[in-house]
Amino acid sequence: MSADPVRGASARSAPRFLIVRLGALGDIIHAIPAAAAVRAAFPESHIDWLVDPRYVSLLEMVTAVSHVVPLDPRAGVIRLLATLRELRRRNYSVAIDLQGLLKSAVLARLSGANRVLGFPPTELRERMARLFYTDAPQTTGRHVVHKNLSLISALGLEPGPPAFPLEVPRTEAVAAVESRFGGGPFALINPGAAWPNKRWPPERFGALAAGIRDRFGWPSLVLWGPREEALANGVAAASNGAAVVAPPTTIVDVFGIAKAARLAVSGDTGPLHIAAAVGTPVVALFGPTWAERNGPWSAADVVVARTNRCECLYQRRCHLPSPCIDDIPFDEAMQAVIQRVGRIADAAV
Numbered sequence: 001m002s003a004d005p006v007r008g009a010s011a012r013s014a015p016r017f018l019i020v021r022l023g024a025l026g027d028i029i030h031a032i033p034a035a036a037a038v039r040a041a042f043p044e045s046h047i048d049w050l051v052d053p054r055y056v057s058l059l060e061m062v063t064a065v066s067h068v069v070p071l072d073p074r075a076g077v078i079r080l081l082a083t084l085r086e087l088r089r090r091n092y093s094v095a096i097d098l099q100g101l102l103k104s105a106v107l108a109r110l111s112g113a114n115r116v117l118g119f120p121p122t123e124l125r126e127r128m129a130r131l132f133y134t135d136a137p138q139t140t141g142r143h144v145v146h147k148n149l150s151l152i153s154a155l156g157l158e159p160g161p162p163a164f165p166l167e168v169p170r171t172e173a174v175a176a177v178e179s180r181f182g183g184g185p186f187a188l189i190n191p192g193a194a195w196p197n198k199r200w201p202p203e204r205f206g207a208l209a210a211g212i213r214d215r216f217g218w219p220s221l222v223l224w225g226p227r228e229e230a231l232a233n234g235v236a237a238a239s240n241g242a243a244v245v246a247p248p249t250t251i252v253d254v255f256g257i258a259k260a261a262r263l264a265v266s267g268d269t270g271p272l273h274i275a276a277a278v279g280t281p282v283v284a285l286f287g288p289t290w291a292e293r294n295g296p297w298s299a300a301d302v303v304v305a306r307t308n309r310c311e312c313l314y315q316r317r318c319h320l321p322s323p324c325i326d327d328i329p330f331d332e333a334m335q336a337v338i339q340r341v342g343r344i345a346d347a348a349v
Contacts, residue, residue, distance in 0.1 A: 014044040015093040020108045022071065022099060023052045025251070025270035026294070027144070029277050031098045032062055033162035034148040038096075039064035041157035048090065050083075050107060057252050063165040071107070088112040094155065097133070098148055105129035117154055123147065142292050162297055164277040166255070173249050174256035177221060180244065187212050187220040188258060188275065189243060190266035191235050192228035195316045197323035198267040200285045202231055204330050206238025208265060211334045213242035216341060218262060221246050223254065223271055263341060265333075267325065268294055276301065281344050283336045287325030288312050300343045302336040304328050 017038055021031045028051065035047055046066045049059050053070040060068060071083050088111065095113035097104045100123065108116045109132040118124075118133035130136055139150035149159040177186075191205045209220035220243040224232035229245070236243045249257065254274050258264055264275035265283045268291070276282050276296045284295050286305035295303050306324040307313070318324070 014046060015042055016046045016090060017042075017048065018069075018087065018090070018092045018095040018108070018111050018113060019047065019049045019065075020095060020097045020099060020104045020111075021049070021051065022073070022104060023055060025055065025058070026268075026273040027099070028055050028058060029164075029270075029273040030144040031148055032064070032164050032166075032277065033145055033159070034096070034098060034152050035062060035064040036163040036165050037149055037152055037157060037159035038155070039165070040160070040163075041155070046090075048087075048092075050087070050111075055251070057250065058255075061166045061168055061252065061255065063167055073103070084110050096152060097129070098151070100124045100126070100129060102126040102129050102132075105132040108132065117151065119147070119151060143295075143297055144293060145297050164279075166278065168255045168259055168278060169252065171250075171253050171256050173247055173253035174260060176247055177257050178260055181219060181221075185216075185218050185262040186260075187218050188223060188261035188264040188266075188271075188280070189220050189235060190223040190264070190269065190271040191231050192223070192225055193267050193269040195288065197288050197312055197316070197318040197325065198269060199231075200267060200325055200328060200333075202234035203238040204328075204333065205235040205265075206240075206243065207330050208333055208337065209235065209239040209243035211330070212263075212337060213239075215334075215338065219244065221257070221261070223249065223257070225270075262344075263337065265337065272296070281340050283333070283340050285325060285328055285333065287323050288318070289314060300340070300347070302340045302343075304332055304336045 048067045049065050050069045053072050056068050056070050092113035094115045095108040095111045097108040097118040100119050116133045117135045120136045121127045121130045137154040139147045141147050145162050193199050222232040222235045222243050223246050232245045236245050258275040258280050259278040264280050266272035267285050268289045282296045282301040284303045288310050291303040306327045310324040312318040
């Protein structure tokens with residue numbers, strides 16, 4: 001480029017960017033295309049990412065990111081000040097707050113960047129964050145991925161379709177899963193979620209695993225996270241031998257396992273977004289959140305939702321006897337699986 005790509009960057013030096021998105025897992029995944037678009041537009045740039053230490057291993061797989069800066073919000077003032085000193089030494093051209101909280105906006109400003117880019121007040125969870133931005137352009141798109149891409153277009157670039165430049169290692173857990181299934185195709189089922197009202201009943205997940213086996217001949221692997229092993233065992237027990245429980249996994253393991261799977265079925269939680277990011281076909285089951293904002297972004301993926309009748313929208317717990325996601329019957333979920341698998345076959349022709 002003949003002109004300076006960003007204000008404050010020298011014409012003879014590559015611009016330096018800081019992305020601020022501390023968590024959570026799905027939100028970090030949704031922010032990866034923004035980093036990829038910046039890298040594509042400014043290939044010689046240096047792109048750092050400020051993140052909760054729990055997600056450092058995830059971002060180390062993102063080839064668009066030059067350096068990951070961990071910041072533990074629980075570590076105290078001394079560690080915070082040391083991290084801020086490190087950030088200021090890096091002389092950022094632009095800091096991009098993709099979190100939209102007062103905390104993240106303050107961190108972006110204290111990085112010392114010449115420009116601090118953030119969402120307009122109507123898009124912010126905490127509107128006071130706007131006080132710390134130099135630029136807050138209007139954004140377009142309903143899905144978080146597209147909103148993030150729209151925000152960085154203020155840098156003078158034109159983002160293309162969402163890209164997830166990932167180098168996913170083949171870990172021991174991935175090798176163990178592939179060995180368990182003899183290298184053959186398998187479906188990935190994720191029954192857990194941090195919010196109880198995002199979880200479809202385990203007995204229906206088990207029935208779905210049996211339906212997948214009977215229809216396509218594929219066994220299923222049931223993922224589980226902290227305090228979810230009993231839930232995973234319940235799915236396997238209800239599957240009539242069609243599903244087995246996954247070994248303990250790290251975030252990096254889940255990326256590799258999802259990439260190896262033929263299909264993933266999940267509610268609105270991290271493993272769903274991991275599967276979508278690595279290109280695995282997805283069937284998503286949604287209750288208290290809008291799939292149009294938080295769900296899979298590929299038009300080929302299939303969503304089954306009851307959000308339009310939800311009475312606890314974006315609330316962690318449902319105040320009714322049963323959450324709206326329970327209204328999704330087995331038959332509708334199975335039909336969604338058949339539809340998504342059919343699209344895989346059509347794409348291969």
